[in-house]
Amino acid sequence: MDTLLQQLINGLTAGSVYxxxxxxxxxxYGIIQLINFAHGEVVMIGAMxxxxxxxxxxxxxxxxxxxxxxxxxxxxxxxxxVGYGMERLAYRPLRHAPRxxxxxxxxxxxxILQHVxxxxxxxxxLAFPQIIPSRTYFIGGAAISSVQIAIxxxxxxxxxxxxxxxxxxxxxxxxxxxxxxxxxxxxxxIDINRVIAITFVIGAALGAIAGVLFGTYYGLAQYTMGSVxxxxxxxxxxxxxxxxxxxAMLGGVLLGVVEALGAGYIxxxxxxxxxxxxxxxxxxxxxxxxxxxxxxxxxxxxVLILVLVLRPQGxxxxxxxxxx
Amino acid sequence: MHSFFDSRKRPWxxxxxFTLIALSxxxxxxxxxxxxxxxxxxxxxxxxxxxxxLGLNIVVGFAGLLDLGYIAxxxxxxxxxxxxASPQFNLHLPFWAILPIGAGVAxxxxxxxxxxxxxxxxxxxxxxxxxxxxxxxxxxxNLSRPVNITNGPQGIAGIDPFVLxxxxxxxxxxxxxxxxxxxxxxxxxxxxxxxxxxxxxWEAIREDEVAARAMGIDTRNLKLLAFAMGASFGGVAGGMxxxxxxxxxxxxxxxxxxxxxxxxxxxxxxxxxxxVILGALLLSFVPEILRWTVTPVQEALFGRLVVEPEVIRMLxxxxxxxLVMLFRPAGLLPSAVRKRELxxxxx
Numbered sequence: 272m273d274t275l276l277q278q279l280i281n282g283l284t285a286g287s288v289y290x291x292x293x294x295x296x297x298x299x300y301g302i303i304q305l306i307n308f309a310h311g312e313v314v315m316i317g318a319m320x321x322x323x324x325x326x327x328x329x330x331x332x333x334x335x336x337x338x339x340x341x342x343x344x345x346x347x348x349x350x351x352x353v354g355y356g357m358e359r360l361a362y363r364p365l366r367h368a369p370r371x372x373x374x375x376x377x378x379x380x381x382x383i384l385q386h387v388x389x390x391x392x393x394x395x396x397l398a399f400p401q402i403i404p405s406r407t408y409f410i411g412g413a414a415i416s417s418v419q420i421a422i423x424x425x426x427x428x429x430x431x432x433x434x435x436x437x438x439x440x441x442x443x444x445x446x447x448x449x450x451x452x453x454x455x456x457x458x459x460x461i462d463i464n465r466v467i468a469i470t471f472v473i474g475a476a477l478g479a480i481a482g483v484l485f486g487t488y489y490g491l492a493q494y495t496m497g498s499v500x501x502x503x504x505x506x507x508x509x510x511x512x513x514x515x516x517x518x519a520m521l522g523g524v525l526l527g528v529v530e531a532l533g534a535g536y537i538x539x540x541x542x543x544x545x546x547x548x549x550x551x552x553x554x555x556x557x558x559x560x561x562x563x564x565x566x567x568x569x570x571x572x573x574v575l576i577l578v579l580v581l582r583p584q585g586x587x588x589x590x591x592x593x594x595x
Numbered sequence: 596m597h598s599f600f601d602s603r604k605r606p607w608x609x610x611x612x613f614t615l616i617a618l619s620x621x622x623x624x625x626x627x628x629x630x631x632x633x634x635x636x637x638x639x640x641x642x643x644x645x646x647x648x649l650g651l652n653i654v655v656g657f658a659g660l661l662d663l664g665y666i667a668x669x670x671x672x673x674x675x676x677x678x679x680a681s682p683q684f685n686l687h688l689p690f691w692a693i694l695p696i697g698a699g700v701a702x703x704x705x706x707x708x709x710x711x712x713x714x715x716x717x718x719x720x721x722x723x724x725x726x727x728x729x730x731x732x733x734x735x736x737n738l739s740r741p742v743n744i745t746n747g748p749q750g751i752a753g754i755d756p757f758v759l760x761x762x763x764x765x766x767x768x769x770x771x772x773x774x775x776x777x778x779x780x781x782x783x784x785x786x787x788x789x790x791x792x793x794x795x796x797w798e799a800i801r802e803d804e805v806a807a808r809a810m811g812i813d814t815r816n817l818k819l820l821a822f823a824m825g826a827s828f829g830g831v832a833g834g835m836x837x838x839x840x841x842x843x844x845x846x847x848x849x850x851x852x853x854x855x856x857x858x859x860x861x862x863x864x865x866x867x868x869x870x871v872i873l874g875a876l877l878l879s880f881v882p883e884i885l886r887w888t889v890t891p892v893q894e895a896l897f898g899r900l901v902v903e904p905e906v907i908r909m910l911x912x913x914x915x916x917x918l919v920m921l922f923r924p925a926g927l928l929p930s931a932v933r934k935r936e937l938x939x940x941x942x
Contacts, residue, residue, distance in 0.1 A: 306718050361917055371661055372920050374718050375861055378663070378854055379916025386909045390902055498850065502729070505722060565737050572726035579719055580711045 276413035278535035279528060284419045284488060286527015287426035291481040292504035293511070293519040294433060295474030301514035302450045302470050303366065308377035309357055310478055311501015312384035313350050315494060317479030318486035319388055321346040322397040335402040339487070346479040353384070354475025358468055381498070388494040396493045399486060422484050429477060430520050436473075437516055446470060450514070499568065503530075506575035512588020521586060526574060534567040624771045634883075635767040639839060641879035642774040643832050648859040648875035649781050649868065650828025655857070656866035656930070657794060658821035659801030661721040663853055664708075664728025668826040670735060670848035671704050672697040672833025674745060677843050680755040683746060690757040694834045701830025702823040704731075709822035713815060728853055735845040750844025754837050770839050777835065781828060785868050788824075797821055801866075851909070858912045862919050864926025873928055878915065882908035 292314055299307045321342035328338045361380050365373040406417045437443040448456040449466045457463045485500060486492040503526065511522025541561035543550060550559050578585060627634040647669060654662045675697040679688045712723045739747030757764035757773065764770055788794050796817050799807040808814045837843050855878065863874020886904035893901050919926060 306722060361921070364921055368920075368924065370717055371659075371721075372924055374661065374721060375857070376917045376920045378857070379913045379920070382851070382854060382909055382913030383917070386906050386913065389906055499729075502722075502726065506726070509719075509722075559741050561741065563737070563740070566733065569730055569733050572730050575726050576712070576723050579715055579723055583715065583719065 273412040274535055275532075276411055278531040280410075280413055280415050280419065282528035282531030283524060284422050284527070285531065286507075286524040287423055288481050288485045288488065288523075289500075289504050289507045289527050290520045290523025291426050291429050291477050291484070292500060293508040293523045294430070294516065295478045295481075296501075296505050296508040297511070297513055297516060297519040298446075298470050298474045300508070301516070302446060302467055303362070303453075304370070304514075305362060305373050306377065306505065307362075307471075307474070308374065308501075309381040309384055310474065311497035311499075311504070312381050312388070313353055313475045313497075314478040314482040314485070314500055314504075315492070315497030316353055316384065316388060317346040317350045317482030318492040318496065319392050319397065319482075319494065320349045321479075321483040322399060322486055322492045323392070325402075326397065326400055329400040329402055335404075338402060339483075343480060343483045346483055347476050350475040350479035350482075351472045354471040354478075355468055357384075358471040363464070363467075381501075385494055385497065392494055394494070396491045397486075399490045399492070403487075418487060422488055425480070425484060429480060433473070433477065434516065442466075442469065502575075503568075503571040506571045506578075509575055509585055510578050512585025515585065515587050518585055518587035525586075526571060529574060530567060530570045533570040537566060538563050620775060621772075624768045628768065632767065635771060637880070637883050639767050639770055639774055641876055642771070642778050643836055643839075644856065644859060644879045645778050645872050645875040646774075646781060646832035646835070647829060647856045648863070648871045649778075649785055650825045650832065651856050652825075652860050652865065652868065652871045653785065653788070653797075653828070654821050654825035655860050656864075656871065657789065657797040657801065658818055659717070659797075660713075660818060660821065661717055661724075661857075662822075662825070663721050663725035663850075663857065664731070665724070665825070665829060665856055666848050666850075666853040667708075667728040667731040668701040668705060668829030669833040669836065669852070670731055670845075671701045671826075672830030673837040673843050673847070674735065674751075674833075675700045675830070676834035676837035677751040677754050678744070680838075681751050682753050683751050687755055690755075690834070690838060691759075694831055697830040697834040698827040699830075701833065702827040705822040705824075705826025706819055708826075709819045713818045713822070725850065725853070728848075728850060732845050732848055732850075735848065745845075748845060750842060750846070752842045754841045754843070756841065757838055764838070767839070770835070774835060777831065781831075782868065782872070789868065793817065793820065798866075854916075855912055858915050862915045862926060864928045864930055867926065867928050867930035870926050870928030870930065874926065877927075878912065882911055885911070 292310070295310045295313070296307060299305055299310070321339075324345045325338055325342035328341060331338075333341075357380050361376045362373050365376060403418065407414050408417075408420075409415075437446060445456070445461045445466050446469075448459065448461060449463050453463050456466075482492070485496075504523065507522040507526040508519045509522070510526055511518025511520065513519075538560050543559040543561065624635050624638060627638055647665070650668075651662060651665045654660050654665070676690075676693050678684060679686050679693045679696065680690070681687075708724065708727050712720055715723060735745050736748055738745040739749075745751070757770075764773060796807070796812045799810065799812055800814050800817060804814055836847070840847075856875075859874040859878045860871050861874070862878060863872065864870025882904070885907055889902070889904050889907055890900060893899070923929075
């Protein structure tokens with residue numbers, strides 16, 4: 272039971288970060304049907320900027336919380352600028368092009384961002400300075416740290432804030448209208464270009480915070496962290512139903528849990544000795560594990576492929592027509 | 596000017612041109628060897644990329660299915676060769692037996708990937724193929740336990756070179772001719788394929804899948820065929836890569852490699868065989884030329900290396916993708932149909 276609860280807690284923490292990143296994908300997809308391939312890199316840049324600032328301020332004697340807040344406060348505007356820039360330069364000119372064209376520029380933007388980051392920060396891994404005193408609490412035999420609690424709380428607040436923005440404000444109404452039918456929304460007096468740009472900027476800001484949280488959780492940040500994180504978050508968005516905001520939240524949390532449980536149990540489940548096979552390796556309580564927890568990253572992709580094949584509209588998504 | 600080079604009036608011009616190209620291709624490695632032996636190696640890799648780009652072009656250019664995990668088939672081919680001709684399992688099959696096996700295994704993987712995913716819309720398919728590529732790489736990295744198949748991240752070393760009737764292909768210059776021969780064969784195959792019944796059906800699917808199906812084209816099987824054929828080319832290229840390198844590890848089959856091949860196809864012109872070849876050659880050679888010029892220039896200007904050539908290479912790939920899509924969406928040498936489609940007329 273301890274393992275189950277422990278993996279659930281770890282999965283929820285990672286999953287809530289995936290959910291915040293997935294929101295960035297799903298908002299953009301919802302509004303212009305573009306897989307913003309470069310979103311993972313925005314998250315990475317957020318983490319790198321924040322870590323640089325935090326590392327610079329760590330010895331200054333400021334209270335740790337203030338240091339982290341300043342770090343995140345620097346990361347958010349930088350990422351917003353990056354998000355705006357890529358929409359303006361790489362995606363807007365292609366808004367009426369065939370679907371694959373902006374996807375291909377998105378891949379290009381992602382490579383450019385990743386290697387610009389490599390130029391700025393080199394290949395080194397930035398470590399998160401141990402400034403936050405982490406306390407560990409125990410619930411029913413499983414440990415949860417104060418950092419995990421903080422991450423869960425911040426992610427929940429972000430999701431609630433975004434939901435309020437999208438469903439309760441005029442801007443949110445404009446965003447939803449543009450997502451439904453950009454042309455008609457334009458006729459109704461909505462400045463579509465502005466709404467789309469704002470969507471990118473909000474997604475990037477969320478991504479920046481998610482980057483800081485993710486980096487804090489794992490204690491490090493590197494220029495390559497964006498691609499896998501981005502893919503997982505995208506899988507989460509697809510799992511929930513891409514374009515659907517509550518879906519992205521659900522998908523993120525579910526994916527985190529599936530991944531954690533999968534990594535926690537796959538070793539036991541694929542241990543041939545547990546299945547009673549008479550193998551030489553099993554004698555004396557040995558094990559013959561086919562797949563260990565090092566296959567953790569496979570789960571996100573498997574979930575992605577399974578969802579797309581079995582239920583392409585995702586858990587909460589609506590059915591999309593066949594014609595692209 | 597125009598009338599003199601009109602090939603209908605002077606058919607010998609075509610043959611003269613062919614002879615000239617053939618001669619220069621045959622003599623190229625000797626010229627390159629004068630500059631430095633590493634350039635022969637670079638030429639070999641350029642041809643390998645031509646093979647990959649031509650294979651991916653079948654999937655992306657002909658059938659219009661964006662595959663972002665293409666390097667997985669290259670990996671499958673490379674590992675098939677490595678496992679059947681190295682001390683890993685102490686198997687040493689001859690290359691002419693392994694290359695077809697590699698192509699077959701890769702085609703099989705292509706079909707496995709294609710079967711469940713081909714009903715997906717274009718951009719979803721792209722992401723699923725990307726995920727597939729990553730899964731293959733994760734497996735290559737981890738299939739060293741409990742039974743050691745791939746030797747994990749350490750990779751497989753001591754892979755046999757090609758041996759034909761006692762003649763060992765142990766130098767880059769010897770492989771150059773093998774690669775050239777395979778590249779020519781594949782060019783001929785793809786050219787013939789493009790104008791065949793199958794090629795026209797792929798084009799129809801790419802232009803409008805629903806209409807193609809209504810015309811009686813078996814879209815599912817033809818898309819599967821595109822995946823399998825593209826994959827088999829990747830498998831052959833992978834086998835060659837194994838033999839030339841004599842060492843492979845999962846490092847060589849990362850996502851970036853897939854994207855590099857996509858860049859080559861996109862830059863050159865999706866669907867146009869000559870364009871794709873041009874794209875592959877450009878994106879193979881230009882970064883190498885940069886590598887040789889950028890380092891001394893930077894050292895002269897700043898006294899040290901500011902930007903690594905590898906970074907410049909990747910920036911070049913990224914920029915190629917963005918700029919081509921923005922300003923010349925059909926590529927440097929566009930195929931006629933693709934051009935029309937991407938410029939939005941009649942598509």
